[in-house]
Amino acid sequence: MTEQLVSPERQAPGGGPVRIPVERTWWQRHGRTTTVWALRLLLVVVLLTGWQMAAGSLFDITFTSxxxxxxxxxxxxxxxxxxxxxxxxxxxxxxxxxxxxxxxxxxxxxxxxxxxxxxxxxxxxxxxxxxxxxxxxxxxxxxxxxxxxxxxxxxxxxxxxxxxxxxxxxxxxxxxxxxxxxxxxxxxxxxxxxxxxxxxxxxxxxxxxxxxxxxxxxxxxxxxxxxxxxxxxxxxxxxxxxxxxxxxxxxxxxxxxxxxxxxxxxxxxxxxxxxxxxxxxxxx
The missing domain is CATH 1.10.3720.10 (MetI-like)
Structure with missing residues (x-):
């Protein structure tokens, strides 16, 4: 559950914005962050796999390990x-x-x-x-x-x-x-x-x-x-x-x-x- 700010027309008596609880799914709350971290992990895996496969054939492991x-x-x-x-x-x-x-x-x-x-x-x-x-x-x-x-x-x-x-x-x-x-x-x-x-x-x-x-x-x-x-x-x-x-x-x-x-x-x-x-x- 999260909160949403409403327009100035619907303000609290004290003048501040009203916060209305909004029901959101786990994916709606964390989906973007999860996607970013998944892409980061995928990038690391691809780079390490490519490095491992190229070592000894395209690169001399003496210098690149x-x-x-x-x-x-x-x-x-x-x-x-x-x-x-x-x-x-x-x-x-x-x-x-x-x-x-x-x-x-x-x-x-x-x-x-x-x-x-x-x-x-x-x-x-x-x-x-x-x-x-x-x-x-x-x-x-x-x-x-x-x-x-x-x-x-x-x-x-x-x-x-x-x-x-x-x-x-x-x-x-x-x-x-x-x-x-x-x-x-x-x-x-x-x-x-x-x-x-x-x-x-x-x-x-x-x-x-x-x-x-x-x-x-x-x-x-x-x-x-x-x-x-x-x-x-x-x-x-x-x-x-x-x-x-x-x-x-x-x-x-x-x-x-x-x-x-x-x-x-x-x-x-x-x-x-x-x-x-x-x-x-x-x-x-």
């Missing part, structure tokens, strides 16, 4: 604990780096974008720092912080910071000035404007920054592991590549993709909860 070999390597690493040990290290680096970079990026973006003069002064410097390839920072971070987990966490955080900062600042600067003026006319102070207008209105920019930053947190952590590490999925890629184990490299990439997908789903769930304040039409 094949899905069955990748699955076998994942099974071996799962059985002996290699996969779980290295995955846990990388997940910790990604999560800590993402949280640190996202928190500081959102806070600095919100504060600076609220101060127009300060933002105009700082903006070109932020863009200059953002343009530096993060892989170029890895050697410097090694000198500063060593090759332990701290270096990977801070490298991931530095990558995430700029993406969240820029999107948060854009969200703050695009707040409807009419709403701000309305709160001022009603006697609201700067705190009321910041917490009741600017913060909710800028959440779209914050959430966009968080979603965009997820793969970059992973990239930052793995880059640090590729440059200097003796544990983690980046180290596992290096080790497999050194032994020309293409199946091992692809297996590690599969694990990294799964981690990124799970983090993306979590941010999406947070986004739905945060956006509950929006009108029904805006929630889509």
């Amino acid at each position: 094949k899905p069955s070999a990748i699955a076998e390597r994942l099974g071996e690493w799962s059985a002996d604990g290699t996969l779980w040990t290295h995955s846990l290290v990388t997940i910790q680096e990604i999560v800590y780096g993402f949280l640190l970079g996202a928190a500081t990026g959102a806070l600095v973006g919100f504060l600076l974008a609220s101060l127009q003069l300060a933002y105009r002064v700082i903006d070109p410097f932020m863009m200059a720092l953002y343009s530096i390839p993060k892989v170029a920072l890895a050697p410097l971070f090694i000198v500063w912080f060593g090759i332990g987990m701290h270096m990977k966490v801070l490298l991931a955080a530095a990558t995430v910071f700029f993406l969240v900062f820029l999107n948060t600042a854009a969200g703050v600067r695009e707040v409807d000035r009419g709403l701000v003026d309305a709160v001022r006319l009603m006697g609201g102070n700067r705190r009321d404007i910041a917490l009741k207008v600017v913060l909710p209105s800028s959440m779209t920019g914050v959430l966009t920054g968080l979603k965009v930053a997820i793969p970059y947190a992973l990239i930052g952590a793995v880059i640090g592991e590729l440059v200097a590490s003796n544990q983690g999925l980046g180290y596992l890629i290096n080790d497999a590549a050194a032994q020309f184990d293409t199946a091992g490299v692809f297996a590690t990439l599969v694990v990294l993709s799964v981690i990124a997908a799970v983090l993306n789903v979590l941010v999406g769930l947070i986004g739905r909860r945060v956006n509950r304040w929006k009108p029904v039409e805006a929630q889509g």
Whole structure:
């Protein structure tokens, strides 16, 4: 059962729209989503089947491996604990780096974008720092912080910071000035404007920054592991590549993709909860 909004002529006494329960079948409610997921699964099956059949005939498995070999390597690493040990290290680096970079990026973006003069002064410097390839920072971070987990966490955080900062600042600067003026006319102070207008209105920019930053947190952590590490999925890629184990490299990439997908789903769930304040039409 779902609810349907009626026309303005049939409004509730309080002025809001009337919600009338509408009986819908399971397929009417979930059919489109089910179709999308079925097509996605079909696409994956077709691609993997084509890859498996072409491996050894059209492609040299030395360079491309094949899905069955990748699955076998994942099974071996799962059985002996290699996969779980290295995955846990990388997940910790990604999560800590993402949280640190996202928190500081959102806070600095919100504060600076609220101060127009300060933002105009700082903006070109932020863009200059953002343009530096993060892989170029890895050697410097090694000198500063060593090759332990701290270096990977801070490298991931530095990558995430700029993406969240820029999107948060854009969200703050695009707040409807009419709403701000309305709160001022009603006697609201700067705190009321910041917490009741600017913060909710800028959440779209914050959430966009968080979603965009997820793969970059992973990239930052793995880059640090590729440059200097003796544990983690980046180290596992290096080790497999050194032994020309293409199946091992692809297996590690599969694990990294799964981690990124799970983090993306979590941010999406947070986004739905945060956006509950929006009108029904805006929630889509």
